[in-house]
Amino acid sequence: MATNKKHDKNRELDLFITDLNGNLRGKRMPASGLEKVRKEGLKLPRSVVGFDFWGADVLDNGLVFETGDSDGICMPVSEEPIPVPWSEAPRDQMLAMMFNPDGTPFEADPRQVLKRMVDRFAEKGLTPVMATELEFYLMDAESERTQRPTPPALTEGKGRRLANTEGYSVEEMDGFEAFFADVREACQVQGIGADTIIAEMGPGQFEVNLNHVADPLNAGDQAILFKRLVRGVSRRHGYAATFMAKPYVEESGNGFHVHFSLLDCDGNNVFDDGTEQGSDLLRHAIAGLMQSMPESMLMFAPHLNSYRRFMPGAHAPTHASWGYENRTVALRVPESPHQARRIEHRVAGADANPYLVLAAVLAGALHGMENELEPDAPVEGDAYAEENPRYPLPCEWQDAIKRFDQSERLRGYLSDEFVRVYAQAKRQERSRLSERISDIEYEAYLGLL
Ligand SMILES: NC(=O)CC[C@H](N)C(=O)O
Numbered sequence: 077m078a079t080n081k082k083h084d085k086n087r088e089l090d091l092f093i094t095d096l097n098g099n100l101r102g103k104r105m106p107a108s109g110l111e112k113v114r115k116e117g118l119k120l121p122r123s124v125v126g127f128d129f130w131g132a133d134v135l136d137n138g139l140v141f142e143t144g145d146s147d148g149i150c151m152p153v154s155e156e157p158i159p160v161p162w163s164e165a166p167r168d169q170m171l172a173m174m175f176n177p178d179g180t181p182f183e184a185d186p187r188q189v190l191k192r193m194v195d196r197f198a199e200k201g202l203t204p205v206m207a208t209e210l211e212f213y214l215m216d217a218e219s220e221r222t223q224r225p226t227p228p229a230l231t232e233g234k235g236r237r238l239a240n241t242e243g244y245s246v247e248e249m250d251g252f253e254a255f256f257a258d259v260r261e262a263c264q265v266q267g268i269g270a271d272t273i274i275a276e277m278g279p280g281q282f283e284v285n286l287n288h289v290a291d292p293l294n295a296g297d298q299a300i301l302f303k304r305l306v307r308g309v310s311r312r313h314g315y316a317a318t319f320m321a322k323p324y325v326e327e328s329g330n331g332f333h334v335h336f337s338l339l340d341c342d343g344n345n346v347f348d349d350g351t352e353q354g355s356d357l358l359r360h361a362i363a364g365l366m367q368s369m370p371e372s373m374l375m376f377a378p379h380l381n382s383y384r385r386f387m388p389g390a391h392a393p394t395h396a397s398w399g400y401e402n403r404t405v406a407l408r409v410p411e412s413p414h415q416a417r418r419i420e421h422r423v424a425g426a427d428a429n430p431y432l433v434l435a436a437v438l439a440g441a442l443h444g445m446e447n448e449l450e451p452d453a454p455v456e457g458d459a460y461a462e463e464n465p466r467y468p469l470p471c472e473w474q475d476a477i478k479r480f481d482q483s484e485r486l487r488g489y490l491s492d493e494f495v496r497v498y499a500q501a502k503r504q505e506r507s508r509l510s511e512r513i514s515d516i517e518y519e520a521y522l523g524l525l
Contacts, residue, residue, distance in 0.1 A: 089157055090169040091118050093150055094186055094300055095127050096501050097378060098429035102150065107168065110157065117149040118172065125174060125184050126497040128504045129379070137500040139184070148174040148182045153297065161262050162308035169304075171297050184497040186431035187293065189490050193438035194292050196489070202346065203339045205418075206295040206434060207288035211330040211426050212306055213323055214252065214280040215316045225323040227279035228252075228315050248275035252282075255313045259284070262305045268298045278327035288335060292434045299332075299430035321377065321425035322384035329385030329392055330426035334437055335410075337418035348417035354409065355417075356448075362407055362419060363451035364444015365437065366396040366467050369406065369423065371483035373469055373476040374502060375436040376424040380473050380509050385425050388460035393423055396467035397459045398451060404459040406469075423469075432498075439489035477502045 089110055092102025101124050105113075123139040125148075133140045150172035157168030174185040181188040197204055216226040249256065256273055263270035269287030276283050286302065289295050303319055310317040322329040338346045338357070349355035369376075377383055385392045393406035401411045408420040419441075424433040443449075452466060470476040480486065481499040 084166055087166045087168070089113075090160070090167065091150065091152060091172050092169070093120070093125065093172050093174055094429055094431065095125050096184070096186060096429060096432070096498050097127075097129050098186070098300065098303070098431075099127075099129075099131075100300075100304065101125075101127070101131075102172065104167075107157070113152060113170075117151045117175070119147040120150055120174070121145050122148040122174065122176075122182055122184070125182070125186075126501055128501050128508070130508070132504075134497075134501050134504045136504070137497045139497065146177070148176060148185075150174050153187070153293070158266050158301065160308070161265055162258070162305070162312045169301075171300065183491040183493040186429050186435070187296065189494050190293060190296055190431040190435040190438075192491065193435045193442070193489065196442055197338070197438065201341045203290050204292050204438060205288050205290045205337045205339060205345075206292045206437075207286060207335040208295055208299045208430065208434075209283055209285045209331070209333040209335075210299060210302060210306075210319070211276055211281060211283045211328075211332070212303075212317050212319050213278060213330065214255070214282065214310060215318060215323075217311070217314050217316050219318075220316045225318065243275065243277045245275045249273060249282075255309065255315065258309045258312065259306065262309055263302070266301055266305065268302055268305070270302075276328060278324060281328060281330070288337075290339060292438065296431040296434050303426075303430075319426040321379065321382040321427040325384065329390060331385070331392060331422065332424040332426045332428055332430065332433060334421040334424065334433060335418050336421060336437055336441070337416070338441075345415050345417055347419070348414045350414060357445055358409070358417065358419070359451055360444040360448050361441035362398050362409075362444065363449035364442065364447065365407055365419070365421065365440035366398065366451055367449060368436075368440040368443050368483075368485060369396040370467055370469055371479045371486055372436040372440060373423075374480035374498070375432040376428055377473075377476060378428050378432075378502065380506070382425045382427055383471060383473055383476075386469065386471060391422075392425075393469070394460060394471075395462065395465035395469050397455045397462065397465060399455040399459065402455060402457075402459065404457075405455050406459075409454075435490060436486075439486065442489065443485060473502075473506060477506065 087107035089107050092100040095101050126137045126139050152170040160167045173187045174182040214228045216228050219225050271285045271287050274283045306317045347358040397405040398407035399405040400409045406423050487495045
């Protein structure tokens with residue numbers, strides 16, 4: 077029997093923001109705390125946004141001791157709490173956005189970074205329409221304990237066997253029917269527009285496409301809630317799930333593709349001018365995205381592991397390129413009816429923070445449109461075979477951190493504060509990861525040197 081949520085004294089509410097890495101940080105409170113939070117917000121130290129991946133302070137980012145580790149105010153971004161149907165206990169959740177105590181936006185908060193870009197488009201009378209596609213691997217639940225990914229066993233359909241590597245296999249989806257039924261239901265109750273589900277190339281790899289929305293903040297919120305939902309529903313079904321960019325070296329990586337078009341005040345798609353090629357604005361946006369791609373790479377590929385995904389032939393791009401109906405390029409312009417003329421941005425991994433990916437896409441496009449840049453000719457055929465590309469992408473984390481930190485353009489679009497705080501977090505993570513001597517170093521050197 078449905079309980080009246082307001083009077084359920086056991087009901088709880090999670091209120092959270094995402095840190096730079098997209099990890100959720102916030103508090104769990106009795107549902108009765110909602111009214112206070114709506115009025116006053118929830119206090120969290122601003123340094124929490126700038127945490128490194130392990131939740132440690134980044135002492136060089138200017139947010140910790142210099143400020144007395146002072147609080148920011150997190151205000152909920154939705155009117156109503158969103159149910160958490162996979163939770164054992166009765167629980168709702170709300171995403172929030174952080175402000176400084178004086179009411180100004182806290183510019184390092186990833187959702188504020190995206191909002192800043194959405195506002196820039198609004199000033200021009202333009203509304204971005206965005207849709208996201210998230211790939212992930214389902215794994216055996218043991219993977220979380222052993223910290224090695226193991227494909228899940230197919231327990232439904234044809235009896236128990238390990239999940240296969242079969243792109244677009246319907247049987248593969250049948251094997252996880254109950255899991256996907258719960259994913260779809262959870263999406264419905266959370267207002268997430270889940271469209272198609274696809275079995276991808278890797279063992280236990282799937283993709284879910286979320287419907288386009290004429291509100292990038294909403295598209296970002298949905299992607300964040302979707303990632304939590306997949307992990308939660310997986311656990312209920314005895315699986316684990318990962319959005320890590322490249323969990324298996326020899327298998328397909330997890331991408332986060334973004335479809336993007338722009339509406340004017342009358343609701344017309346400005347990337348369409350009735351021609352087969354699309355409008356001048358489409359070309360300018362593509363040129364800006366290509367030129368800013370090397371320095372934005374850290375937002376598309378934020379982790380050490382992210383760079384393993386960009387391999388020739390893996391359907392993830394190796395340089396900034398574009399083309400019509402071409403899946404080997406970074407920016408694909410899909411074959412579509414004119415009113416749906418759009419760019420599919422194929423660079424980001426599913427491990428990236430969705431808000432930051434969408435913000436970087438908007439910044440790149442705006443840069444091209446404001447400067448009326450022209451792209452080189454579109455690539456026909458295999459982009460991996462292109463020699464001397466004009467905009468090679470950083471293929472290592474260290475290089476991407478440097479390019480990002482040195483970008484005056486990104487500071488202009490996304491704010492100095494964000495660029496400083498993000499670069500410092502990534503530097504700290506890199507130094508922590510490089511301190512550990514890896515297994516393969518011992519295997520190779522210990523007995524021989
Ligand atoms: N759906 C696809 O085109 C495959 C994308 C690929 N898995 C990636 O890493 O981006």
